[in-house]
Amino acid sequence: MPGIGKQAETVRIRPRIGRWETAQTGEISLIGTHCSRCGETFFPEHAVCAKCGSSDTAEARLTGPARLATFTVVHQLPAGFSGPLTIGYGELDGGVLVLAPIDGPADRLSTGMPLDLQVGVTWVDEDGEPMTSYRFRPATV
Ligand SMILES: [Zn+2]
Numbered sequence: 001m002p003g004i005g006k007q008a009e010t011v012r013i014r015p016r017i018g019r020w021e022t023a024q025t026g027e028i029s030l031i032g033t034h035c036s037r038c039g040e041t042f043f044p045e046h047a048v049c050a051k052c053g054s055s056d057t058a059e060a061r062l063t064g065p066a067r068l069a070t071f072t073v074v075h076q077l078p079a080g081f082s083g084p085l086t087i088g089y090g091e092l093d094g095g096v097l098v099l100a101p102i103d104g105p106a107d108r109l110s111t112g113m114p115l116d117l118q119v120g121v122t123w124v125d126e127d128g129e130p131m132t133s134y135r136f137r138p139a140t141v
Helices: none
Strands: 020-022 028-035 057-062 066-074 085-092 096-101 114-124 130-138
Touching: 020 114, 028 114, 096 130
Parallel strands: none
Antiparallel strands: 020 028, 028 057, 066 085, 066 114, 085 096, 114 130
8 A cells, every 4th residue: 555655575474383392302292282171182282172172271292102194195395395205194192193294215104103203304495494393204113
């Protein structure tokens, strides 16, 4: 609008992902939600239970290992991603499903295998700024 004197701002859109913390030991904890009413635990966190709608919820810390529930390989990726990218659902204790990239060749993955949580660069934006997020890798036994 004329007369406002405000210059157009560049809007930077960053993917919204769940929160996590890394302990001094290197263990990754995903920050989820536990519902005190129905007992459901989920990730990422919500103010209201996704299952029963109760707001009687508390923070839940979710750690690995996970079990690989399902996965796919994505070949057509947005700018900033290097591919192909393997993504999948890891099931944590309590049946909590977490969608995340999985490191390593897809032909070495099989459902039910254990996965470790880790943190790494998932995407690099147009300014070269890396976006770090949680991800899975096959567990080293
Ligand atoms: Zn609930």
